[in-house]
Amino acid sequence: MEEHITALLDDMEAGAAEITGVRGPGRPDGTGTLLKEVARIRGRPLFYPYIGSGRGRGALVELADGSVKWDFITGIGTNFFGHGDRRMREVALRAALSDVPIQGHLQPNREYAEFLTALSGVAPGRCVHAWPSLSGSMANENALKIIRQKKHPAWRILRFSDAFAGRSAALSEITDNDLNKKGQPDLGQAVHIPFYDPEETWSTARTLDEIQAALRRHPGECAALHVELIQGEGGFREAPREFFSAVFELCLREGLAVWVDEIQTFGRTGEFFALERMGLAELADVVTVGKMLCGSAVLFSPEYNPEPGLISGTFAGYTVGLALGADVIQRLSDEGHVGAAGKIRILEKALTEILGQMRDGGRIRDFTAVGCMAALTPNRSNLDAVKDLIRRLFDAGLCVYYAGHREPYRLRMLLPGGCLGPEDLSEPFDILNRELAV
Numbered sequence: 386m387e388e389h390i391t392a393l394l395d396d397m398e399a400g401a402a403e404i405t406g407v408r409g410p411g412r413p414d415g416t417g418t419l420l421k422e423v424a425r426i427r428g429r430p431l432f433y434p435y436i437g438s439g440r441g442r443g444a445l446v447e448l449a450d451g452s453v454k455w456d457f458i459t460g461i462g463t464n465f466f467g468h469g470d471r472r473m474r475e476v477a478l479r480a481a482l483s484d485v486p487i488q489g490h491l492q493p494n495r496e497y498a499e500f501l502t503a504l505s506g507v508a509p510g511r512c513v514h515a516w517p518s519l520s521g522s523m524a525n526e527n528a529l530k531i532i533r534q535k536k537h538p539a540w541r542i543l544r545f546s547d548a549f550a551g552r553s554a555a556l557s558e559i560t561d562n563d564l565n566k567k568g569q570p571d572l573g574q575a576v577h578i579p580f581y582d583p584e585e586t587w588s589t590a591r592t593l594d595e596i597q598a599a600l601r602r603h604p605g606e607c608a609a610l611h612v613e614l615i616q617g618e619g620g621f622r623e624a625p626r627e628f629f630s631a632v633f634e635l636c637l638r639e640g641l642a643v644w645v646d647e648i649q650t651f652g653r654t655g656e657f658f659a660l661e662r663m664g665l666a667e668l669a670d671v672v673t674v675g676k677m678l679c680g681s682a683v684l685f686s687p688e689y690n691p692e693p694g695l696i697s698g699t700f701a702g703y704t705v706g707l708a709l710g711a712d713v714i715q716r717l718s719d720e721g722h723v724g725a726a727g728k729i730r731i732l733e734k735a736l737t738e739i740l741g742q743m744r745d746g747g748r749i750r751d752f753t754a755v756g757c758m759a760a761l762t763p764n765r766s767n768l769d770a771v772k773d774l775i776r777r778l779f780d781a782g783l784c785v786y787y788a789g790h791r792e793p794y795r796l797r798m799l800l801p802g803g804c805l806g807p808e809d810l811s812e813p814f815d816i817l818n819r820e821l822a823v
C-alpha cells in the first residue's frame with residue numbers, strides 16, 4: 386500500500402509540474418456545456434465560470450477549460466494550503482482508504498478523536514470542550530442552542546451591524562444582510578448593536594450605551610452577544626482591542642454569553658485564534674471554527690457544557706475532513722505559520738506594503754490586511770463596479786471575491802497562506818494593478 390500511495394502522490398505532482406503561472410483557456414473540452422448545465426440545474430449561473438480541473442500547484446489552480454489562475458479566495462477561505470499540496474493529498478488519501486467515509490457522534494473513528502484532540506490542544510482561554518460538525522452554520526447553530534440552554538429563558542442574541550453568522554433559518558436572522566433573509570419571518574431573535582466606527586471618536590461609548598439600552602428594552606431576554614473580531618462578509622471591518630474588551634466585559638457583567646465566531650478568522654490572523662492575537666481569549670464563553678479545518682466545531686467553557694441530547698446529529702465530519710482538520714492544526718504550528726514571527730505575519734507585512742503603495746498611488750481608496758485576510762476599496766466601489774472588476778480579474782487570471790453590504794463594497798482575498806510567500810505576490814498584484822487602471 387505504501388508504494389501505491391507514494392506512486393499516486395508522485396504522479397499527481399508530476400501532472401501538476403507544468404502549472405507554473407497564469408495561462409489562458411486552451412482546452413475546448415466541453416466546459417462551456419458543463420457550466421450551462423450547472424446554471425440550468427441551479428437556476429442561475431455560478432458567480433464566475435469556475436469549474437476546477439482537479440489539478441493545481443500552490444496558489445495556482447487549473448480550471449477545466451485549461452486556464453490557470455491565482456486563487457486568492459480559496460472557495461471563501463477553505464484551502465489554506467492551496468492546490469495540489471502533497472501532504473494534504475496524502476492525509477486525505479489515507480483517510481479515504483480507511484473503513485468509513487463519514488463519521489457520526491455514535492460512530493466515531495480515530496480521525497474524530499484526533500480532530501478533537503488537536504483542537505483542544507489549541508483551545509482559547511476557558512473554551513476547553515469541543516463538538517465537531519460539518520459546516521460553519523451547524524457549529525453556530527450548536528453554539529446558539531448551548532447558549533440558550535444555559536441562559537434559559539433568555540433567547541435574544543445581540544449582534545453587530547454587518548454581522549455574518551450563517552444562512553440557516555435561525556442564523557439568517559442573526560446575520561445582518563437583507564439578502565440572506567428576504568421573505569423570511571423576523572422572529573425578533575436578533576438585537577441590533579452598532580459595530581465600531583473608526584470615524585467616530587465616541588464609537589465605543591455609543592456601542593456600550595446601545596447594549597445597555599437593549600438590556601433595558603428586553604429585560605431577562607438577552608442571552609448572548611455574537612461577534613466576529615474581523616467582520617468577513619460584512620466588509621473586513623476591524624475594531625481595536627479596547628472596543629472589544631469594553632464590550633465583552635460589559636456583556637459578562639450583565640450575564641450575557643460572549644460568543645466569538647472565528648469560522649473565518651481561525652488560523653488566518655497569525656495566531657490560531659484572532660482572540661489570541663487581540664489578547665481577549667479569557668473573555669470568550671463559546672467560540673466557533675470552520676472553513677480551513679475542512680469541517681467545523683463549537684468550543685465552549687465547562688459552564689456551558691449542555692445537557693445530553695441538546696446537540697448531536699447524524700454526521701460529525703467526513704473521515705477525510707476530520708483527518709485534514711487535525712493535520713491543518715498540526716501544520717499551522719509545526720511549519721511556523723502562526724506566532725509573532727510566523728509566516729502569516731511575514732505575508733501580512735508584505736501585503737500591507739503592497740496595498741499601502743497602491744493606496745498612496747491613488748489606485749485604491751483604502752485597505753485592510755490582517756494575516757492572510759486582505760480587502761481593499763477600489764475607487765469605483767458600487768456593487769456593479771466591484772463585481773465587474775472581480776469578473777475582469779478572473780478573466781485575467783486572479784480569483785478574488787467581494788465583501789460588504791452597501792457602498793463602498795470591497796474586494797476581498799482569503800489567501801492560501803500555507804503555500805504563499807511574499808515572493809509570490811508580484812504576478813497577481815500586477816494583474817490587480819492593471820485591471821484597477823482600466
Ligand SMILES: Cc1ncc(COP(=O)(O)O)c(C=O)c1O
Pocket residue numbers: 461520521522523525549550551552613617618646647648649675676
Ligand atoms: C463568520 C462566519 N460565520 C459563519 C459562517 C457560515 O459558515 P458556513 O458557510 O460553513 O455554513 C461563515 C461563512 O462564511 C462566516 O464567515
